[in-house]
Amino acid sequence: MKKERYTISVFTEDIVGMLNRVTIIFTRRKINIESIAASESEIPNIHRYTLVISEAEDMVKKVVLQLEKQVEVVKAVYHKDSEVVYQEIALYKVPTEVLLSGGEAEKIVRAHHARVLSVEPAFTVIEKTGHKEETQALFDQLEPYGMLEFVRSGRVAITKPMKTLKSIVEELEKVQY
Amino acid sequence: MNFKMNNMKAIEVKNTIPKQGLMTGSQAVVQSIIAEGVDLMFGYPGGAIMPVYDALYDVEQELTHVLARHEQGAVHAAQGYARATGKVGVCIATSGPGATNLITGIADAQIDSTPLVCITGQVASHLLGTDAFQETDVVGISMPVTKWNFQVTRAEEIPLAIAKAFYIARSGKPGPVLVDITKDAQFEEVDFNYVPFTGMRSYRPKPKLDLDSVKAAAKLINSAKRPFILFGQGIILSKAEQEFKAFIEKTGIPAAWTILGLSALESDHYLNVGMLGMHGNYAPNKLTNECDVLIAIGMRFDDRITGDLGRYAKQAKVVHLEIDPSEVSKNVHADVAVIADAKEALFELSKIVEENNHSEWLNKFRTLEKEEYVEVIENELYPSAEKMTMGEVINEINIQSDHNNIVVTDVGQHQMMSCRYFKFKQTKSMITSGGLGTMGFCLPAAIGAKMGQPNKQVVAVVGDGGFQMTLQELGTMFQYGVDVKIVVLNNEFLGMVRQWQEMFFEKRYASTTMVNPNFQTIVSGYGITTKKVENRDELADAIKEMLNHKGAYFLEAIVGKENNVFPMVPTGASVSEIRLK
Numbered sequence: 001m002k003k004e005r006y007t008i009s010v011f012t013e014d015i016v017g018m019l020n021r022v023t024i025i026f027t028r029r030k031i032n033i034e035s036i037a038a039s040e041s042e043i044p045n046i047h048r049y050t051l052v053i054s055e056a057e058d059m060v061k062k063v064v065l066q067l068e069k070q071v072e073v074v075k076a077v078y079h080k081d082s083e084v085v086y087q088e089i090a091l092y093k094v095p096t097e098v099l100l101s102g103g104e105a106e107k108i109v110r111a112h113h114a115r116v117l118s119v120e121p122a123f124t125v126i127e128k129t130g131h132k133e134e135t136q137a138l139f140d141q142l143e144p145y146g147m148l149e150f151v152r153s154g155r156v157a158i159t160k161p162m163k164t165l166k167s168i169v170e171e172l173e174k175v176q177y
Numbered sequence: 178m179n180f181k182m183n184n185m186k187a188i189e190v191k192n193t194i195p196k197q198g199l200m201t202g203s204q205a206v207v208q209s210i211i212a213e214g215v216d217l218m219f220g221y222p223g224g225a226i227m228p229v230y231d232a233l234y235d236v237e238q239e240l241t242h243v244l245a246r247h248e249q250g251a252v253h254a255a256q257g258y259a260r261a262t263g264k265v266g267v268c269i270a271t272s273g274p275g276a277t278n279l280i281t282g283i284a285d286a287q288i289d290s291t292p293l294v295c296i297t298g299q300v301a302s303h304l305l306g307t308d309a310f311q312e313t314d315v316v317g318i319s320m321p322v323t324k325w326n327f328q329v330t331r332a333e334e335i336p337l338a339i340a341k342a343f344y345i346a347r348s349g350k351p352g353p354v355l356v357d358i359t360k361d362a363q364f365e366e367v368d369f370n371y372v373p374f375t376g377m378r379s380y381r382p383k384p385k386l387d388l389d390s391v392k393a394a395a396k397l398i399n400s401a402k403r404p405f406i407l408f409g410q411g412i413i414l415s416k417a418e419q420e421f422k423a424f425i426e427k428t429g430i431p432a433a434w435t436i437l438g439l440s441a442l443e444s445d446h447y448l449n450v451g452m453l454g455m456h457g458n459y460a461p462n463k464l465t466n467e468c469d470v471l472i473a474i475g476m477r478f479d480d481r482i483t484g485d486l487g488r489y490a491k492q493a494k495v496v497h498l499e500i501d502p503s504e505v506s507k508n509v510h511a512d513v514a515v516i517a518d519a520k521e522a523l524f525e526l527s528k529i530v531e532e533n534n535h536s537e538w539l540n541k542f543r544t545l546e547k548e549e550y551v552e553v554i555e556n557e558l559y560p561s562a563e564k565m566t567m568g569e570v571i572n573e574i575n576i577q578s579d580h581n582n583i584v585v586t587d588v589g590q591h592q593m594m595s596c597r598y599f600k601f602k603q604t605k606s607m608i609t610s611g612g613l614g615t616m617g618f619c620l621p622a623a624i625g626a627k628m629g630q631p632n633k634q635v636v637a638v639v640g641d642g643g644f645q646m647t648l649q650e651l652g653t654m655f656q657y658g659v660d661v662k663i664v665v666l667n668n669e670f671l672g673m674v675r676q677w678q679e680m681f682f683e684k685r686y687a688s689t690t691m692v693n694p695n696f697q698t699i700v701s702g703y704g705i706t707t708k709k710v711e712n713r714d715e716l717a718d719a720i721k722e723m724l725n726h727k728g729a730y731f732l733e734a735i736v737g738k739e740n741n742v743f744p745m746v747p748t749g750a751s752v753s754e755i756r757l758k
C-alpha cells in the first residue's frame with residue numbers, strides 16, 4: 001500500500017507520562033513521527049496531541065486503534081491532509097544588516113507575507129505561518145543571506161468532519177459499566 | 178489458608194489498623210488491597226517498600242504475604258495464581274532491582290492478558306530523577322508492558338490509585354498494572370476511606386454488543402459448508418465456556434484451540450479437533466486452508482498460529498469475535514467483526530444460528546487425525562525406542578490422574594508436548610507462557626496456581642533448562658509447604674533450540690548441551706521427596722508414587738536426548754505445509 005501523509009489527533013486525559021505512552025505506539029513499529037504538537041483542547045482536562053506521519057492507511061488504522069486502547073486515551077482519529085485545516089509556524093533569525101541594505105531580502109519577506117516580529121541591532125526575527133512547503137520556501141530563499149537560527153513548530157490541525165469532541169465525551173460519560 | 182506454613186513464626190495478631198480514618202500511606206496500601214478481597218499476595222521486601230511490609234505485619238491473618246526467592250518468582254507466582262483462579266494476582270517489590278526483576282513477568286502478563294496488580298516502592302519524592310540509591314524509572318520502564326501504570330507521591334492518592342489499578346487489571350481484556358509508591362507517601366498520613374472504582378470516560382472495557390454484527394456473523398455461519406472455529410483464552414477470560422459449548426454443539430462446527438485457550442473445552446469433546454499452530458495437530462492446521470468460514474473467538478492470530486499470513490485461510494471468509502478492537506484485522510482481515518465480550522456475543526449468536534451437523538467435514542478432520550496418529554502420536558506415546566519420550570511420561574500422568582490436574586509448563590519441547598498430550602476436563606487447567614514464551618515461568622507459576630487452588634493437584638512440567646532458571650523458588654515451596662508435583666523432562670539439552678539447530682542449522686549444537694547437576698541432591702536439600710526414572714518399566718510406579726504422595730514431589734524423567742516435536746509448521750511456511758516429520 002502507498003504511503004501518504006496523515007494527521008493523527010489523540011485526545012487524552014491530562015496526566016504525566018501520557019506523551020510517552022502515545023509515542024511508544026509509534027516507536028514500537030519504527031514509525032517516524034514527522035511532527036508533534038501538544039496542547040489543551042476545548043474541554044478542560046483533555047489534552048490533544050497532533051502527530052504527522054507518512055504511512056500506508058492500513059498501518060495508520062492499526063496504530064490509531066492501539067492508541068485508543070490506552071486506558072487514558074479518550075479518542076484517537078486520523079485524517080488525510082484534505083480532511084484537515086492545518087497550519088505550522090516558523091521563526092527565522094537573520095542578520096539585521098541584510099534587511100537594512102535595501103536588497104532582495106526585504107522583498108522576499110514581503111512576497112511571502114511574513115511578519116517581522118523583533119528587530120535588534122544584530123538580528124531580526126521573522127515569522128511565517130503556513131504549510132510546511134510555504135515555510136520551507138521562505139527558508140530556502142532567505143538562507144543565502146545568512147540564517148542565524150530557524151525553528152518550525154509541529155502541525156496543529158482542526159478536522160473538517162463535524163462531530164465535536166464535546167459530543168464524543170458526553171457520550172462516553174453517559175455509558176455505565 | 179489450607180497449606181501448612183513450615184518455618185513461619187507463630188502468628189501473633191495485632192490487627193491495629195483501623196479500616197477507615199487516619200492511617201499511614203502504607204497502611205492504606207494494605208487496607209486497599211484487603212478491600213479488593215485479596216487474601217494472598219507474593220513479593221520480596223527492600224528499603225523503599227519497607228513501610229508497606231511493616232503494615233503487612235499487622236494483617237497477617239487477613240492477607241498472607243508469600244515471600245518468593247526472587248521478584249521474578251513473585252510475579253510469575255502471582256500470574257499462576259491469577260490464571261488458576263480467575264482473580265487478580267498481586268505482587269509487591271522494592272524499588273530499583275526489585276522493580277526491574279518484575280519486568281519479565283509483567284511483559285508476560287501483558288501479552289497473555291493476565292490480570293495483575295504490581296506494587297513497587299520508590300525512593301522518596303524529593304529524590305526522584307536524581308539517580309538516588311535504588312532509583313529506577315520503573316514507570317518509564319514498564320510503560321510499554323503494562324495496561325496502565327501510575328506513580329503515587331502523596332498518601333492521599335493511594336486509595337484511588339489502587340482502586341483504579343484493580344479495576345483496570347480485571348476489566349475488559351485483563352492485563353498487568355503497576356503502582357509505584359514513593360517512600361514518603363508510604364509514611365505520610367491519610368484519612369482513609371476506600372471506594373471501589375467503577376469507571377472512567379477514557380476507558381471502555383466492554384464494547385457494546387452490536388446485534389447487527391451478530392446477525393451478519395450468523396448469516397455467514399449458517400451459509401457455511403465447511404465452517405471452522407479457532408478459540409483462544411478469550412473464552413476463559415470472559416467465563417464463556419458454557420456459552421461456547423452450547424454454540425458449537427448447536428452448529429456442529431469443529432473447534433481447535435490456541436495453547437492459551439486449552440482446557441476451555443474438554444479434550445474429549447467430539448467437536449474438539451485439537452491444537453493450532455507451529456506444533457499443533459495436523460488436521461486443524463491443514464484444514465485451516467480448506468474451510469470456507471473461519472470463526473475466531475477470543476484469539477488474536479499470533480504468528481505461531483498463522484504461519485505465513487500471505488497463505489493463511491485466503492479461501493475463507495473470516496468472522497472474528499473479539500473484545501479488543503485493535504486486534505481485529507491486525508493480522509488477519511475480518512469480513513465480519515463482532516467486537517464484544519465473548520460470553521455475551523456467543524449467547525446472542527447461539528440464539529440465531531441454525532442447528533447443523535457438519536459430519537462429512539468433521540470426518541475430514543478424523544481422517545487426518547488418523548494419519549497424524551500413525552505417523553507421530555503412536556510413536557510418541559508408545560515408543561519402540563530404548564529411551565523414554567516426553568509424550569509417554571505425559572500419557573502416563575493422564576492415565577493415572579483421570580485428566581483432573583492443573584498442568585503448569587515452562588517453555589520448550591516439553592511445553593509443546595504437554596499442550597499436545599495432556600488431556601483436560603476442567604477449564605483453567607493449563608497454565609503456560611504463550612505470547613512471551615518465558616523460560617523460568619513454570620515453577621513459580623505452579624506455586625501460585627497451587628496456592629490459589631489448594632484442593633487441586635498441580636503438576637509442573639519443566640525442561641532441565643527452564644527448571645534451572647527459577648529453581649530458587651524451591652525455597653518458597655519449602656517455606657510454605659506448597660504441594661506441587663514437579664516433573665523435569667530431562668533431555669540434557671535446551672531441547673527446542675537444539676531441534677531448530679538440527680533442522681535449520683545443520684546440527685551445529687552451539688551452546689545447547691547442558692551439563693546438569695545432580696537435581697536429586699539439590700531438590701532434596703529443600704526437603705522435597707525425589708525420584709529419578711531412566712527406564713520405562715519404572716515409570717508407571719514412579720508416577721503413581723508421585724500422584725499419591727502427600728506434599729511436594731520431584732520426578733526427574735530421563736528422556737531421549739535428540740527427540741523432536743512434530744508435526745511442525747516451519748517458520749515462514751504456510752499452515753497447510755505442516756510437516757509430519
Ligand SMILES: Cc1ncc(C[n+]2csc(CCOP(=O)(O)OP(=O)(O)O)c2C)c(N)n1
Nearest residue numbers: 589590591614616640641642643671672673
Ligand atoms: C527466558 C528465555 N530465554 C531463552 C528462551 C529461548 N528458548 C526457547 S525454548 C528453549 C530451550 C528450553 O530448554 P529446556 O528448558 O531444557 O526444555 P526442552 O525444550 O528441552 O523441553 C530456549 C533456550 C526462552 N524462551 N526464554
